[in-house]
Amino acid sequence: MTLVGRAALLLAFAAALYAVGAALWSRRAGQGRFLRSAERSVWAVFAATTTSVVVMWTLLLANRFDVADVAGYSNLTLGWRYKITALWGSQAGSLLLWMWFLSIAAVLVVVTNRRRNRELMPVVVAVLMGVAVFFTSVLSFITSPFATVSPVPADGRGLNPLLQNAYMESHPPLLYVGYVGLSIPFAFAIAALVTRRLDSTWITSVRRWTILSWMFLTVGIILGSRWAYEELGWGGYWAWDPVENAALMPWLVATAFLHSVMVQERRGMLRIWNMVLVVLTFTLALFGTFLTRSGILSSVHAFGESTLGPYFLALILVVLAGSFALLISRMSLLRSENSLESYISREAIFLYNNLLLVGLAFAVFWGTMFPVLSEAVQGQKITVGQGFFDQVAAPIGLALLLFTGVGPLIPWRTASRRQLRRRFMWPLVVAAIAVVPAVFYAQDGAHWWAAAAIILGAFTVACIVGEFWRGMAVRHQLGGVSWPGAFGQLFVRNRRRYGGYIVHLGVVSIIVAIACQGAFSSQGDLALRTGQTGEVAGYQFTNEGGTRSRDDHKMSVGVSLAVSEGGDQFTTMVPGVDVFTAQMQRSSEVAVDSSPFRDVYVVLVGLTPDGLARISVFINPMMMWIWIGGIVMVIGALIAVWPGRRPRGPAAVIPAGADGRVRE
Amino acid sequence: MAYLIIAVVSVLLVALVAWPVLRAAPEGSPPGQGDDMRAVEDELQRSLDAIREIEMDHRAGNLSDEDFAELDRDERARAVELMNRRDSMSAGGAA
Amino acid sequence: MLPSDAVKSRSRFAIALALAVALGGWLIWTSIGGSLETYSSPSGLITSANGTTYRLNGTVAPGSPANAAERAQTAAGLRFRVRDKDRPAVSVPVVYRGSVPDAFRDGREIVVTGHMENGVFQADRGTLITLCPSKFMQEQAEQGKTMPGGIPGESTGT
Numbered sequence: 001m002t003l004v005g006r007a008a009l010l011l012a013f014a015a016a017l018y019a020v021g022a023a024l025w026s027r028r029a030g031q032g033r034f035l036r037s038a039e040r041s042v043w044a045v046f047a048a049t050t051t052s053v054v055v056m057w058t059l060l061l062a063n064r065f066d067v068a069d070v071a072g073y074s075n076l077t078l079g080w081r082y083k084i085t086a087l088w089g090s091q092a093g094s095l096l097l098w099m100w101f102l103s104i105a106a107v108l109v110v111v112t113n114r115r116r117n118r119e120l121m122p123v124v125v126a127v128l129m130g131v132a133v134f135f136t137s138v139l140s141f142i143t144s145p146f147a148t149v150s151p152v153p154a155d156g157r158g159l160n161p162l163l164q165n166a167y168m169e170s171h172p173p174l175l176y177v178g179y180v181g182l183s184i185p186f187a188f189a190i191a192a193l194v195t196r197r198l199d200s201t202w203i204t205s206v207r208r209w210t211i212l213s214w215m216f217l218t219v220g221i222i223l224g225s226r227w228a229y230e231e232l233g234w235g236g237y238w239a240w241d242p243v244e245n246a247a248l249m250p251w252l253v254a255t256a257f258l259h260s261v262m263v264q265e266r267r268g269m270l271r272i273w274n275m276v277l278v279v280l281t282f283t284l285a286l287f288g289t290f291l292t293r294s295g296i297l298s299s300v301h302a303f304g305e306s307t308l309g310p311y312f313l314a315l316i317l318v319v320l321a322g323s324f325a326l327l328i329s330r331m332s333l334l335r336s337e338n339s340l341e342s343y344i345s346r347e348a349i350f351l352y353n354n355l356l357l358v359g360l361a362f363a364v365f366w367g368t369m370f371p372v373l374s375e376a377v378q379g380q381k382i383t384v385g386q387g388f389f390d391q392v393a394a395p396i397g398l399a400l401l402l403f404t405g406v407g408p409l410i411p412w413r414t415a416s417r418r419q420l421r422r423r424f425m426w427p428l429v430v431a432a433i434a435v436v437p438a439v440f441y442a443q444d445g446a447h448w449w450a451a452a453a454i455i456l457g458a459f460t461v462a463c464i465v466g467e468f469w470r471g472m473a474v475r476h477q478l479g480g481v482s483w484p485g486a487f488g489q490l491f492v493r494n495r496r497r498y499g500g501y502i503v504h505l506g507v508v509s510i511i512v513a514i515a516c517q518g519a520f521s522s523q524g525d526l527a528l529r530t531g532q533t534g535e536v537a538g539y540q541f542t543n544e545g546g547t548r549s550r551d552d553h554k555m556s557v558g559v560s561l562a563v564s565e566g567g568d569q570f571t572t573m574v575p576g577v578d579v580f581t582a583q584m585q586r587s588s589e590v591a592v593d594s595s596p597f598r599d600v601y602v603v604l605v606g607l608t609p610d611g612l613a614r615i616s617v618f619i620n621p622m623m624m625w626i627w628i629g630g631i632v633m634v635i636g637a638l639i640a641v642w643p644g645r646r647p648r649g650p651a652a653v654i655p656a657g658a659d660g661r662v663r664e
Numbered sequence: 665m666a667y668l669i670i671a672v673v674s675v676l677l678v679a680l681v682a683w684p685v686l687r688a689a690p691e692g693s694p695p696g697q698g699d700d701m702r703a704v705e706d707e708l709q710r711s712l713d714a715i716r717e718i719e720m721d722h723r724a725g726n727l728s729d730e731d732f733a734e735l736d737r738d739e740r741a742r743a744v745e746l747m748n749r750r751d752s753m754s755a756g757g758a759a
Numbered sequence: 760m761l762p763s764d765a766v767k768s769r770s771r772f773a774i775a776l777a778l779a780v781a782l783g784g785w786l787i788w789t790s791i792g793g794s795l796e797t798y799s800s801p802s803g804l805i806t807s808a809n810g811t812t813y814r815l816n817g818t819v820a821p822g823s824p825a826n827a828a829e830r831a832q833t834a835a836g837l838r839f840r841v842r843d844k845d846r847p848a849v850s851v852p853v854v855y856r857g858s859v860p861d862a863f864r865d866g867r868e869i870v871v872t873g874h875m876e877n878g879v880f881q882a883d884r885g886t887l888i889t890l891c892p893s894k895f896m897q898e899q900a901e902q903g904k905t906m907p908g909g910i911p912g913e914s915t916g917t
Contacts (some may be wrong), residue, residue: 003667101720119699167699201702359780370791383796419728497717586862
């Protein structure tokens with residue numbers, strides 16, 4: 001079996017190598033048939049990689065402990081679901097997953113471009129398969145998922161209990177889909193540069209890919225936070241850990257790209273900038289994989305030191321140097337078709353938003369890499385605390401929130417003052433109303449940024465609702481359709497715009513929730529004997545007795561707590577701790593009571609035989625809105641990429657020319 | 665046994681990949697021509713979308729009358745130019 | 760657009776860009792100043808002066824309390840020693856309060872933030888982190904099949 005797996009990977013490596021060569025060769029005059037051959041080779045890479053993934057899963061399910069990664073990350077008692085998950089528990093396995101997704105993505109690109117982009121495709125195939133060559137060679141020659149051990153252990157070590165939950169089943173694959181998806185815009189950008197077809201075709205071709213990859217990254221990041229919140233038991237969800245930052249950085253730059261791309265499509269500007277963003281996004285995706293797998297930075301998630309660091313670093317350097325050399329050589333072809341006419345225009349706002357997003361990504365990068373840099377420069381490893389990230393992210397996040405509201409209301413090219421005043425009157429009124437509760441809650445002034453987030457959030461929501469309202473009003477008048485019909489028509493007519501607004505609503509929800517959680521959360525520790533009651537932040541907790549149980553997997557203890565507010569009991573919470581016998585590892589089972597305004601989050605710290613329970617209580621306001629915001633963002637993104645051309649409206653029949661000066 | 669399977673599958677894959685090269689297919693039209701056409705079509709479609717969006721924004725009150733007149737005129741001029749380019753290209757392709 | 764207009768717009772653009780970059784740089788610079796933490800092993804600590812904020816990295820020396828999580832919630836705090844990874848003879852006493860990760864136990868690699876005070880490392884509240892949750896096996900082999908510390912059901916008293 002392991003032989004088949006290894007052979008499949010070698011075959012994938014050979015096929016990818018051939019695809020690169022054949023694709024590049026096909027660019028010579030008269031050699032066009034080699035492109036079809038290269039595309040078939042992409043299919044071969046996909047088939048071979050799929051085979052090795054299937055082999056790996058078979059080995060995991062068959063408890064083949066002679067395979068190192070099976071012995072290391074699975075055992076006899078592990079359920080089949082987590083045996084599937086164990087594939088990406090190991091380093092080699094997670095790279096295999098990356099490679100598999102890449103091969104799937106490459107096949108999809110080949111299938112969807114059978115008749116399109118024929119001039120770009122040779123380079124696109126060569127770039128994607130070049131990346132595949134890297135991954136298959138790493139998997140074949142450096143860290144094989146099919147490495148064997150002897151003597152063969154009787155049982156495996158089992159999967160880390162922290163990874164045995166639905167979040168960890170879905171979070172790494174989703175992130176990887178996002179990372180891999182970002183390689184496609186990169187491949188098309190490079191192809192456009194190489195072939196000098198620098199019109200907007202490549203951007204149109206990758207638009208959906210970019211939004212979808214971005215969406216997967218979003219879901220991956222949010223599920224990761226949710227995992228940290230529910231499984232790690234420290235009451236928080238984000239710690240600016242290197243691994244978290246590794247996912248956030250490409251997300252930030254991809255977000256910038258999604259916006260600046262519109263400027264290029266509409267105004268023919270920012271063409272060099274967009275190239276830079278695409279290259280950076282892909283590099284950061286590689287860097288993210290590198291960071292989580294290289295062990296150069298300590299992290300809560302540290303996967304252990306590995307030998308892969310230099311190889312990844314080399315790949316990243318090659319990608320960066322190659323792309324920028326190519327970009328510089330094509331600089332003269334990337335001249336802007338227009339220039340900025342006003343600082344108050346849609347394109348200007350997009351530019352500010354881009355600078356903020358990239359600036360934030362840079363700050364996160366700087367903070368993450370500071371220990372490595374300081375060690376190189378000063379010989380002393382100096383890290384930056386979470387305070388740094390919070391301090392930088394808060395003002396940038398608030399400014400982004402402001403532009404989220406302002407941007408859509410400002411027309412392209414230029415805006416007249418009178419028009420602006422009319423447009424922003426209502427949002428400003430709403431913001432003024434929001435000042436009252438915001439200032440009331442943030443009375444001591446220490447929470448000014450939470451107050452600012454609430455005010456700006458209200459302003460932005462008012463802006464977006466206004467946009468929907470005006471759009472619906474026009475549809476209602478024009479087509480004589482009902483109001484709900486008008487609402488639906490907005491999405492049909494301009495998916496990207498209105499889907500984008502929905503995404504913005506999700507973003508507002510998340511930023512406001514983060515600010516409120518950061519400013520107004522409270523924490524307290526209680527030690528309660530059976531029957532005793534303690535209070536944290538106005539909530540009373542009564543110990544109603546502990547429970548203990550054990551099965552062949554784990555020993556569990558729990559304590560039953562009656563929770564009341566102002567004398568009314570509203571729920572019973574049962575926080576607990578599991579101890580997994582196979583790994584001798586504790587795992588907190590936190591209890592969370594969610595409501596729109598606050599989460600009550602209880603961790604059982606310890607329970608003595610005589611019934612003394614020690615618990616930590618966290619009251620986290622608005623937490624639910626982070627998850628709701630995430631769902632809203634996904635819905636918005638799906639609306640934006642939903643297939644199908646918009647129907648042609650009356651304006652499609654134009655050429656008459658508005659003022660008669662132009663005619664066909 | 666495993667070796668045999670691997671060998672057979674490898675040979676099959678090689679045959680599959682090599683087939684388009686070995687079969688001396690007549691060269692179709694050079695790549696790029698269709699792409700040029702599509703690039704113009706895309707550009708035109710975007711321009712038409714822009715015109716529609718400008719019109720909607722004007723009706724919705726996001727654009728003042730003067731701004732609308734200018735933006736609309738420019739965008740329509742661009743759309744017409746793109747249409748001309750498309751027509752001349754398809755005429756050239758047919759000839 | 761007239762060329763002169765384009766030039767003007769370009770230079771204005773450059774100024775705006777430079778301003779934004781300067782502002783961002785300033786923001787990063789001021790924020791980073793207040794939050795520097797020197798990464799250090801126990802042996803690096805002893806020779807250093809008081810007052811600096813450290814991120815102490817090492818392994819938990821044998822003999823840490825079994826009910827670590829509970830002790831960390833008491834006023835006295837959790838007391839344990841952190842041992843140098845490379846020089847096992849060197850260790851430093853630590854006082855810590857706040858939540859203790861589930862993986863905390865003898866021999867586990869940890870990172871904790873705090874400062875030195877009279878030869879004792881005073882850890883900041885809630886900063887204790889354990890490393891490498893996916894590499895638990897080697898340690899288990901080293902330690903034999905003993906029960907790890909801090910299992911709630913097995914601990915006795917506080």
